[in-house]
Amino acid sequence: MSITGLLLLFYVLNIWMDFSVTILGSNAAKPTMRRFSSAQVLQTGENLHLIDCAEGTQIQMERFHLKFSLVKTIFISHLHGDHVFGLPGLLSTFSMLERTAALDLYAPPPLENWLNGLLKYFPPLSYPLHIHPLTHNEPTVIHENKQMTVTAFPLKHRVATFAYLFREKEKPLNIRKDMIDFYRIPLREIVAIKAGSDFTDNDGKTIPNERLVFPPIKPRSYAYCSDTAYLPAITNILHNTDLLYHEATFADDNSERAVATFHSTARQAAQIALDSQVEKLIIGHFSSRYDDISVILREAQAVFPNTEAAEDGKVFRLPEITKRRNE
Numbered sequence: 001m002s003i004t005g006l007l008l009l010f011y012v013l014n015i016w017m018d019f020s021v022t023i024l025g026s027n028a029a030k031p032t033m034r035r036f037s038s039a040q041v042l043q044t045g046e047n048l049h050l051i052d053c054a055e056g057t058q059i060q061m062e063r064f065h066l067k068f069s070l071v072k073t074i075f076i077s078h079l080h081g082d083h084v085f086g087l088p089g090l091l092s093t094f095s096m097l098e099r100t101a102a103l104d105l106y107a108p109p110p111l112e113n114w115l116n117g118l119l120k121y122f123p124p125l126s127y128p129l130h131i132h133p134l135t136h137n138e139p140t141v142i143h144e145n146k147q148m149t150v151t152a153f154p155l156k157h158r159v160a161t162f163a164y165l166f167r168e169k170e171k172p173l174n175i176r177k178d179m180i181d182f183y184r185i186p187l188r189e190i191v192a193i194k195a196g197s198d199f200t201d202n203d204g205k206t207i208p209n210e211r212l213v214f215p216p217i218k219p220r221s222y223a224y225c226s227d228t229a230y231l232p233a234i235t236n237i238l239h240n241t242d243l244l245y246h247e248a249t250f251a252d253d254n255s256e257r258a259v260a261t262f263h264s265t266a267r268q269a270a271q272i273a274l275d276s277q278v279e280k281l282i283i284g285h286f287s288s289r290y291d292d293i294s295v296i297l298r299e300a301q302a303v304f305p306n307t308e309a310a311e312d313g314k315v316f317r318l319p320e321i322t323k324r325r326n327e
Contacts, residue, residue, distance in 0.1 A: 076107035155228035270303035284310030
C-alpha cells in the first residue's frame, strides 16, 4: 500500500474509532433476572473504562463479550452497594488472569479503606492498583490520555457522589488525499499541514491550508450522572454533551420518595437534559418496584423526546449521535 493509502486508512480509522457505551446494569439497589444493578463500560478504541461495578458486573462483561484485559480505568460514583459490590471480585479475577498492567481507580475517599480492608484477606494483586480519591467540590479533570479527558464533579446524594464527563480532545485537521497527490506533498510536510500550516510547492507557490484539509470531526462526549437529587446547577457543566446518562429511579407517582432518598424522577432527569441542550438522554437506575418501566420512559420523553431507557446489553454508539449535530 502507498504512503497516501496508509494515511487515508489511518484517517478513516481515526474518524470511526469506537466511542460507545454498553449498559451492564440498569436497575437500582435490587437487581432482578432482567436487570442487574449499576455498571457500564465506555469503549474508546481498544480501551475499556468501567463506570460503577455492582455485583454481577463480571458476569455481564462475559455475557456481552467485553474483554477484561482491555479495562484501563475504573470510575466509581459512590459507596453504595449497588455501585461497588462487584469490585472486589473483579479485581481478584484480574489477578487470576495474571494481569500485570497497572489499573487506575477513581472514587470517593472511603472506598480505599473499604477495599483495602477486604483485599488484605486475599493474595496480593498481580498488578499495581492506583486508587485516586476524589475530594474536590468543583468540576476537575481527574484523568487524561492522548484521546480524552475525564472531568469529575459532585452530585447531591446521601453520601459523597461524583458524576463523570468523558470528552474527546480536539482532533487535528484532516488532510485531503487528493491534495497530497495533486501537489505531491512529501510525508515530512503532512504533520505541519494538519497543524494548520500552508504548503509551498517546488515552484515556490504557497497553497493555503484551507485548500489542503477537511475540518476535524467534532470531539464526542459522554456524561454519567448516577444517584442524585434534582440538581439544576449541573446543566452548565453538561452543556452540549452528546450523550447523557442520568438516573431516573422513580416516576412521578413516587416523587416524594425521590426527595426523601435523594434520587431523581424521570421528568427531572429529562429537564436536566433539556436545560443542558444535550443530544441524547439515557435514563436508568430504575426502582425494582416498576416491573414495566414504560411509564418512566413516557414521562421523560414528554419533556425530552430524544430519551431512551437503559437496557442491560444495549450499546449506544456516539458516531450515530454526533453525525446529526455535524450536519
